Amino acid sequence: MIIAIDGPAASGKGTLGKKLAAHYGLRHLDTGLLYRAVAKRVMDAGRRADDVAAAVAAAKTLDPAAFDEAALKTPAVGEAASVVSAIAEVRAALVTLQRDFAAKPPGAVLDGRDIGTVICPDADVKIYVTATPEVRARRRAAEYRANGRDITDAGVLADILKRDERDRNRAAAPLKQAPDAHLLDTTHLDIDAAIRAAIDIVEATRAGRGRD
Ligand code: C5P
Numbered sequence: 001m002i003i004a005i006d007g008p009a010a011s012g013k014g015t016l017g018k019k020l021a022a023h024y025g026l027r028h029l030d031t032g033l034l035y036r037a038v039a040k041r042v043m044d045a046g047r048r049a050d051d052v053a054a055a056v057a058a059a060k061t062l063d064p065a066a067f068d069e070a071a072l073k074t075p076a077v078g079e080a081a082s083v084v085s086a087i088a089e090v091r092a093a094l095v096t097l098q099r100d101f102a103a104k105p106p107g108a109v110l111d112g113r114d115i116g117t118v119i120c121p122d123a124d125v126k127i128y129v130t131a132t133p134e135v136r137a138r139r140r141a142a143e144y145r146a147n148g149r150d151i152t153d154a155g156v157l158a159d160i161l162k163r164d165e166r167d168r169n170r171a172a173a174p175l176k177q178a179p180d181a182h183l184l185d186t187t188h189l190d191i192d193a194a195i196r197a198a199i200d201i202v203e204a205t206r207a208g209r210g211r212d
Contacts, residue, residue: 006113006114006178007129026109036073050084130186
């Protein structure tokens, strides 16, 4: 089974993806980490995030096994990731890795921006997760503060609004809900309720299709 989860920044896709994968015994890929890793390598090389040659070279030589998640999950890397991810050649260089991951038995949960639309258009279940920008900012800021980062809700809100705008309006694989994706709005749900709602979607979809 392949489950595609897409949605805007800080919508909770990663947490949902991880929990759904554990629930169904599937593998999980947070595809945002791929773009973050490309951005981090470009930054570490002292290049600008819109340096196409540097970004494409980084994308072609990524080693997901060597990712340092904490170093990738910073606001600065997220911002740069949103710039490198608008480069069509960067996206093209990462397609095979993502599709191979999804295709390996017993299947996988992938979360990102274009999983249901571009990477796995035939996914068994597609979920588009969202919440109001204010709620997303509040949750992400609390996470950052719990990890010792000094940041305000307003600062995170500005960051995610800018990224969402760039991700929605780029030409290459823009963020959008696939026509056959189920909308999951978590604005008024805590994490346990969001997971229950996601499992309900998976179960209803499988029952409707009569597939495993
Ligand atoms: O999901 P996360 O916030 O970690 O993603 C960082 C950035 O990577 C996003 O703002 C987006 O620009 C990009 N991204 C993407 N396609 C994906 C996953 C992430 O363009 N499938």
